[in-house]
Amino acid sequence: MALRSVFDASQIRTEFENAGINSHFIPLIWKYVIQNPNCEWDEVPSLPSSAYPLLRSKFKPSTSTVHSVIDSSDEVTTKLLIKLQNGAFVEAVIMRYDTRLGKYGGQPRSGGLRSTLCISSQVGCKMGCKFCATGSMGFKNNLSSGEIVEQLVHASHLSQIRNVVFMGMGEPLNNYTALVEAIRVMTGSPFRLSLKRITVSTVGIIHAIKKLQNDIPNLNLAVSLHAPVQDIRCQIMPAARAFPLERLMDTLREYQKNSQQKIFIEYIMLDGVNDEEQHAHQLGKLLETFEVVVNLIPFNPIGTLSHFSTSSEQKVTKFQKILRGTYSIRTTIRKQMGQDISGACGQLVVNQSDKRSTGSAGLLTDIEDLSL
Template structure:
């Protein structure tokens, strides 16, 4: 099986050139074709000699993967399903807004974190995505040339696959790659502290932390990671970090009716985040099969937002998108996974 070129960094491409006995500058030419041009095969790299292309083709392939299914929502959101190894699938969402087009990418196949509210976690952990498979989710969608922002908030925990995530960010932001500003990229985590600190040290992208409740006992029930990395410790580390003027930290807060939407939650969030310049994104919970959780009413969400803003914590409500196309992350891929398993058993 040939190795894929797409997803390699400039340094790795220089290694490819050296291995094949090609001039060092060939690596930058290949990077230009991979990440800046609209081609899909080595043979289309026309500024490389025929001999060079033959040498590359003997061991490598271009490496793009097309989506196997596309679903469009009435609100313009699109869900892309990409095949991976052994009939597994990952999801990518394209979310058009008035002034931006945001792509939500996956970083793993399934997830091992087991959050109560997450459909992806119910699949279990299937495997890691490579940097190429992450970036492919941007390059291989219909709107590839219209993407303005990227969020690592799809399937998986990005900091459980940190090396490949950092590598994908390098490809997206480097001058030889997609040359995007890191300020247009946000990476979400449930709070794996060692990986979070490495990310902050090695990347300039924004950080988003899945919070969901400020109380340890409640968070343990929702997110097993709380046992290893209590949210108090996660936030203490963030407070010690200098984010500068442009880089920002935000907290994702899914609203669960009767669980995390009371005045005492507002009070504890205010204490926990005191002195930290940040924002909270409130997210409506849309029920997934097999969970006892429910969504609060719109009035409750609005009241919660207003009370946090009154306490000086900048808080917004994230608009719900794509509810008619299995919008909750993991629903579409789980459906496809079950379908594939049923076909296998027949």
């Protein structure tokens, strides 16, 4: 039987409880492994003697390895190709920001350098969105909570990660149990990430959104809406048939009522499909009673996998002006990062035939800051 990741929290807690070992040693083990990624279990100091044989027989410090690291010419984006224990690959993307650049509320911004990590939750994806390269892979398998956390561990050796976005490969809410467990590990010792700095993106899995509000209150939610009416949504997002737009909006309204937080709306701009002025007005009317931030995303080419075209800059700007001016909806345009390393939104796909990366997930701005 394959050894489990030591960051699979429920597994190691269960094993420690069964062996009568206090679980307060677990964060100490994690901290040592983060600082000493190639360690042997006997090197971890100050554990009960019974912990060492248990760790050797059941767990590995890391079940995944960094296969390659590729830096973008933009000098702020880095893509990690990570090989899992089963031989599959996923990608994670580090995006670095200087928060002192630009203004917020008309005033100079405080802060400094920091990094956001875009994390994968599955190998492949079941959703089949026609504008996203990941969907062309189909679904391979879910990641364990430990494999999700290990992406953060690997990235932390390259940059100090302050924010995490689940916008990489896969639909996070289709791997719900592992997702929730991974977030709880990330917000606990020794990682101690703030929940305000973690965002989960979903195409709109209604039952899971309802459950998420109870399981992890105050988590940032991003919804991949991409169309203001159900028929267009179904054309470009086949999975939307299972999540009717009216029901989804009712669910988001309840989520917002309970959480009192802004919801991020992701909207990819597809020329002639969902980017006309009428679509902007439809979207504005759909969202005008919500507290949202709409993120307009220029479509990224994905080779022969799609027949879509990128909306013109003029169309995107006009779309933004309608949402802002007519409906007073806060709207941003995503500045793409890492396109030259296929590290931009929607380009994430791993070619399993030659085990080489041909894409990854990318992001524009530090999304959690938009909730302020």
